[in-house]
Amino acid sequence: MAIVLGISAYYHDSAAALVIDGNIIAAISQERISRIKNDSTIPIEAAKSVLSFARIKPEDVDLVVFYENPFNKLERVLVNLLRTFPRSYRQFPRAISSQIGSKIWVKDTLSERLKIKREKVSFTTHHKSHAASAFFCSPFRESAVLVVDGVGEEDTTSIWYGNGQNLKFIQSIPFPHSIGLLYAGLTAYLGFEVNNGEYKVMGLSAYGSAKYLDEFSKIINIENDESFTLNLKYFSYFTDTETGFGPALEKLLGPKRNKNKPWNLNSEEDKRYADIAATLQQVTEDILKRLANRALKITGSENLCMAGGVALNVVANGKIAMQIGKNHLFIQPAAGDAGGALGSAIIGSIELGDKRPTPLKNCALGLPIETDKVKKMATDLGLSTKLLSDPAQTISEKIEANEIVCFLHGRFEWGPRSLGQRSILANPKLEETKDELNLNIKKRENFRPFAPVILGDHMDKHFEGQPDLMTPFMSTVHHVKKNKVEQLKAVTHIDRTSRVQSVDENNSKLLNNILHCVNKKTGLPIVLNTSLNGPNEPIVASAQDALLFFMRHPVETMIVEDQMISKKGL
Amino acid sequence: MNIGGRIKTIFSLIGHFLSPSKWVLIPMLIILLFAGILLWLTNGLSYIAPFVYSLF
């Protein structure tokens, strides 16, 4: 019976998670509180939020587990800086300053700022945190676990075997050979921001064809035992942390793309970049499928759990699921570094004798929306408010009328996807809706697709597939049925795939009701569902965030639980 | 700041790099030691820097 706080921080997206007596109580990414996208600072505010949500005082916490070992990390950083002597001289001061200036003191910082005894703060390892977050949240009693990311302390890829309460390390591939860093380097080459643009590359890849396989065979070599080796001359992530790729890559693939230039996929130049993205995606999928096979083969399991930033590649996840069976693959929704907070909290909880958590059914692990506060502040801002007797009915009417609706309900989501707690909902039929959202609200590249949410028991009528372990969390893609593409233009990507979310009464009652009402009105149990945020902003969390978003964007209606806010009278 | 805790961290760090299986890493402690001193000294410089400016 223990109260355990898990913390991830300092690299990409920091987070805090709270597990009490083996139950996941709350999990929050720091960016949702600080409002800084991919905030990697030590998540003190997120930690305080999960504790105050559960009404736990810091002194009552039994254990704080940090998701990786800072000394192992320092060792790897130092060894690699010296191994690349003298090219890494510019990185050396920055790396040393951040390591010995803050990162190695994480135990002290957490203890001092959270006012928890230092003896109660411990470390686990990066890939173990990822593996635990995937396996212990899965419905599997036993499973192979594959972790693929940029780099942890030293490992970039690892295979584990989970059985009941146990998680056993099997083997790993060390830095600098990394699928995550390959993808990140090419992301930078294509003019997107590393750690934030990888999913844009994935979306772009559907517009190209894999014409650069010969070139890529020079960049990465796949061995017979499914391990892989990067040709390091094309990369520079140990000498230049901004780009990650070297001049040799530009010699091989042509000049890098200008970072801020608007995309035009009708131009020859951008078509070439789309082809490079498509090749990268295909190579990544190929390696991941091989790794998945190996993990299953050497563990003798028929189930697979995946975590690490690369497991956020939903297109690859869909291909792996096709290969091993859809109900044998589970991806923890916060598969990136934030998820490490959850994994480390579960590791601590099990170490203190608690049972593993029940399988994750729902991602609403954040803070609830304060409806009264939204109502009061909306009135103060001159917005009009109205109490709705049947919010699902009102939303369905607006969707039918092709209106775009902001929708906030309950506790905000854990992980990078909006799953109906902080969402923008719209009619999935019209392509214009997609353009309107991309150009005027989300202000993002016009090739980016939107996702649908559908009633689970209607899924096979519109998509080639049934609900599985990943569809409630939008962690995979399915093809839209050929005869349904016309009806689902706003949520069908150019390759006919769709990152579909399935809903039933158990994982979201209100969203389930909305979809039933929409079905009655439009004959489609489907709604476009995208995250409630502007360009490069974290998804909305609080009342203030919601109103800030609403006032800044051309959306006329926001529904917060049973309150409708509109701009009438402004 | 808990000075006792910070000292424990320093000892843990030294212990990590003094492991016999990692003998190649032992000299790195010297680098870390010097870098730590430099960081400490130059951080202190932030506070006296305005006066340093007045010297030029």
Place this chain on the structure above:
Amino acid sequence: MLKILFVKFINFWVWRNPKSMAGKLYKFSLAEYGSMLDLMLASHSTLSGERSSMYLRHALDEARHSDLFRDHINYLADKYPEVKYQPEVNADIDNLFLRMPETDFLAFAYRGEKRARIQFAVYRDYFKKKKLKKEYELFAQLVHDEFEHERYIWNLLQELTGSKKSALVKTWKMAVWELGRTSLRRGRKLSNFVFTLTTIILYFISMPIALSIILFKRSKTGWHRETKI
């Protein structure tokens, strides 16, 4: 007064070409975005519901200002190839509201708004003279907004401190605090420079260690640390 003269004096240099103009506007966009984050934090953290709404309204203005600057950069990018598009702006938060009492925060914000209003008024007049309508309208709008902010914050500061005199004292106190902060920032720049330089020297002195690592600790490839189930 001196500051106004200085801003007027360097106008020709700041706005010398579209690229330089875009650079300056980007800095303003960042500053406004950072203020928005600080005001959102204030709106979340204040104990008064009324002030929470006030700070939110102010945050909305700051966000709009940041967007106005960014949009103007993109307008310039449409016209001049040397100007880069700026699709989004990222700024850091100072967490000022958590680091100081609310009245200090207000005094700080008041000084910032006043400073911005004076500076933007110089730019407004400069662009009016140059007959650059779009730029003139941009800064005219900003001067108007900054004046409104200055007014409401001053009223609030007087209300919370109890008198005009106490409010004034607060602003003086914050002037001293800002002076210290500016000095510390300059100090940090110098100390970062010294640290970087000395650490690079340390790096090159470490060459024998680096060579031993290169010789005896080669990077591994393939699977390692295999454990059987």
